[in-house]
Amino acid sequence: MSDATDLDVKDVLGMAEAWSAAGRGVALATVVETWGSAPRPVGSHLAVDEEGNFEGSVSGGCVEGAVIADALEVIEGGAPRMLEFGVADETAWQVGLSCGGRIKVYVEKVG
Amino acid sequence: MNLETLKTLNAERRARRAVALVTALDGGAQRLVRADAVDKDPLGAEIAARFRSGRSGTVETDTGPAFLTVHVPPPRLVAIGAVHISQALAPMARLAGFDMMVVDPRTAFATPERFPDVRLIAEWPEDVAGEIAFDRYTALAALTHDPKIDDWPIAQALDAGCFYVGALGSRKTHGKRRERLLEAGVSEAAFSSIHAPIGLDVGAQSPAEIAVAVLAEIVAALRQDPEAEKR
Known part of the structure; x- marks a missing residue:
C-alpha cells in the first residue's frame, strides 16, 4: 500500500542484487518523476542485465524497450543518465496506452 | 549503485525496517539512510515524513536536487x-x-x-x-x-x-x-x-x-x- 516497489510480485531489487553478485553487468532504472496519469508510480524499478534480461516495470510496458536500450549503454559506460518520456505520443497509442502522462527515469549501473 | 549498498538496502527491506536511498541527481553520489539514523541525516526531517507517507520523490538540497527512494514495509x-x-x-x-x-x-x-x-x-x-x-x-x-x-x-x-x-x-x-x-x-x-x-x-x-x-x-x-x- 505504501511503497509500490515493495508490493511488486517479483522482488526487482533482490533480482538486481543476485544478478550483480553472480558477476553479471546490471543496471537499475527508477521512475523519479511523473506528470499526469503515468502508469507506474514514482519509485518503481526496472532491473536490466547485460544481455537484456529484465525484471520489473517503469511504465507498464510502454517505454521499457527504450529504457532497456539505454540501460545496456549505462552498463557499458558506467555513467548514470536521466531519460524522459511522454507516454501520450503516437507510439504509446499503438501499444494501447492512452494515459497521457509523462515520466522521468533515472538509469544507473549496479556494482 | 554500489553492490554493497544494494545488499544493505535489501537486508533492511527483508528485516522489515524502513530505509531510504538518497541519490544526488547531479553526479550520482548515493547514501543509505536507515530508520535508526534518520535523526543524524541532513535530510532527516524530510526522510522521517516520507517514512510515514511511504512516498519516494525528488527534493532540493543545498547541493542540488536529490531523489529519495523510500522503502517502507507493508503494514x-x-x-x-x-x-x-x-x-x-x-x-x-x-x-x-x-x-x-x-x-x-x-x-x-x-x-x-x-x-x-x-x-x-x-x-x-x-x-x-x-x-x-x-x-x-x-x-x-x-x-x-x-x-x-x-x-x-x-x-x-x-x-x-x-x-x-x-x-x-x-x-x-x-x-x-x-x-x-x-x-x-x-x-x-x-x-x-x-x-x-x-x-x-x-x-x-x-x-x-x-x-x-x-x-x-x-x-x-x-x-x-x-x-x-x-x-
Whole structure:
C-alpha cells in the first residue's frame, strides 16, 4: 500500500542484487518523476542485465524497450543518465496506452 | 549503485525496517539512510515524513536536487480474538492494504467458516510468537476482553514498538488491565500509549462500525506525525 516497489510480485531489487553478485553487468532504472496519469508510480524499478534480461516495470510496458536500450549503454559506460518520456505520443497509442502522462527515469549501473 | 549498498538496502527491506536511498541527481553520489539514523541525516526531517507517507520523490538540497527512494514495509495487523469485530475488520483491512492475521485459541470462534479470507491461527498467542512477529510496522488490536488471551500480546506489542496497540474494553476493564500489566513489568509510559477504549470516537454501535473506528485509528497512527498533533 505504501511503497509500490515493495508490493511488486517479483522482488526487482533482490533480482538486481543476485544478478550483480553472480558477476553479471546490471543496471537499475527508477521512475523519479511523473506528470499526469503515468502508469507506474514514482519509485518503481526496472532491473536490466547485460544481455537484456529484465525484471520489473517503469511504465507498464510502454517505454521499457527504450529504457532497456539505454540501460545496456549505462552498463557499458558506467555513467548514470536521466531519460524522459511522454507516454501520450503516437507510439504509446499503438501499444494501447492512452494515459497521457509523462515520466522521468533515472538509469544507473549496479556494482 | 554500489553492490554493497544494494545488499544493505535489501537486508533492511527483508528485516522489515524502513530505509531510504538518497541519490544526488547531479553526479550520482548515493547514501543509505536507515530508520535508526534518520535523526543524524541532513535530510532527516524530510526522510522521517516520507517514512510515514511511504512516498519516494525528488527534493532540493543545498547541493542540488536529490531523489529519495523510500522503502517502507507493508503494514501488518494482528487481531487477537476471532470475534464479530474481527470478522468485519478482516475485509476492510485487506482493502486498506494491511496484511492481517487473526489469533484466537478458542477453536469455537476461530473457524475458517467465520474467517474465509484471512490468515487464522487457532492457538494461544504466546505459542505462536514467531508467526505473530511484532515489529514497528505491525498494529495490534486486542479484541477478546479476556485477560488470559489479550494481556500477553499487548505487553509484547508495546515492547516491540508496534505503531499501534489498541485494546477493547470499558474504562473499568482498562483500569484493571493497567494494574495487571504494570505488575507484569510494563512501564506507565508504554501503558499510556495503548488506545483504549479502542477506535476513534465516531459513535460506533455495531461490530462493523467499531471495525471502521478501529481501522481509522490504525491508519491515523500509521500516517500522522505524532509531533504535529501536539503543536
